[in-house]
Amino acid sequence: MVGADYYSKEEDKIRCLLCPHNCLIPNNKFGICKVRHNHNGELVTDVYGKIAALHSDPIEKKPLYHFYPGSKILSIGTIGCNFHCSFCQNYQISQCKPSDFQGAYNLTPYELAERAHSIPENLGIAYTYNEPTVFFEMVRDTALLAREKGLKNVIVSNGFINRDPLHELLEVIDAFNIDLKAFDDSFYQKYTGGHLEPVLKSLQMVHRSGRHLEITFLVIPSLNDSAETFIEMTRWIAEELSPDVPLHISRYFPAWKSKLPPTSTQLISKFAEIASQYLKYVFIGNIGENNYSSTFCPHCRNVLIERSGYNTQILGITDDSRCKVCAKSINLPFVIPQK
Secondary structure (H helix, E strand, O other), X not given: OEEOOXXXXXXXXXXXXXXXXXXXXXXXXXXXXXXXXXXXXXXXXXXXXXXXXXXXXXXXXOOOOOOOOOOEEEEEEOOOOOOOOOOOOXXXXXXXXXXXXOOOEEOOHHHXXXXXHHOOOEEEEEEOOOOHHHHHHHHHHHHHHHHHOOOEEEEEEOOOOOHHHHHHHHOOOOEEEEEXXXXXXHHHHHHOOOOHHHHHHHHHHHHHHOOEEEEEEEEOOOOOOOHHHHHHHHHHHHHHHOOOOXXXXXXXXOEOOEOOOOOOHHHHHHHHHHHOOOOOOEEEEOOOOOOOOOEEXXXXXXXXXXXXXXXXXXXXXXXXXXXXXXXXXXXXXXXOOOO
16 A cells, blocks of 8 residues: 555545545545545555566557557556447456456566666557556656656546646656547446546646647447547547647457447448548458558658557658658657667
């Protein structure tokens, strides 16, 4: 147990202010995330230094396609989540209490930063697998130490976090991939236990901060696969954020409590075509190699970054960030041309 941040006391209870649930927690009880609890009038976190997953991954696996493509990054996760998605693919660590999980091991922020720094050609640390918001203090402390060593910090999140803690993370996090699970608040309420509006506000806040941002949308048959709503979503991204924000359209497969059939590849391709009318960089995930695997010049369709699985080659960009074919300027500040 380690003392947690962002809470207030209300008589004999604690109001957690980390995420928009704003849980009011009686003594010796947990918040919705199952990892933050009221311990004799103080909010504590039960996952500080408790690592449930630790792997070296391609940065593209996050997925981040325009943040130092071709790099490797040390990825870490703990336990718990402030959403309870019935289709969660990492439910073994996200949907349990720390006391119910067997196999977590102890690593301090210092030890994680040291490990990340010792890996040859490692870009930095990605906070992922379960929801990083619920291990906020661990993310912040580790990211500070990693940054001191010249490493980058990446978060893969559902975006359901309050303004003040997100502002604090923006001081130390370099790139975000945020899941936009639907463009419909009723979906969020029914299938995640959260709400859409706080996620949209987080997306706007990250974009305005200048931090790198990419978005993932998992298409689930019959739940969030309305073409009309999807058009609204892609237009919102283009108008409220930027047409330069990459969108990853991912194919759903049955997981945890959800037994719906996998999303058809035809529907995924249709959505990619729709999104491409509004956004410059659209990608498809979970269906193998496809016409939306690589990054193309939005002006002439020259291949800028070629991807085959997780093998990545930066081919079509000059040192001054122009397309090698049409010479138009390309807004990809974190893509470093290969020599």
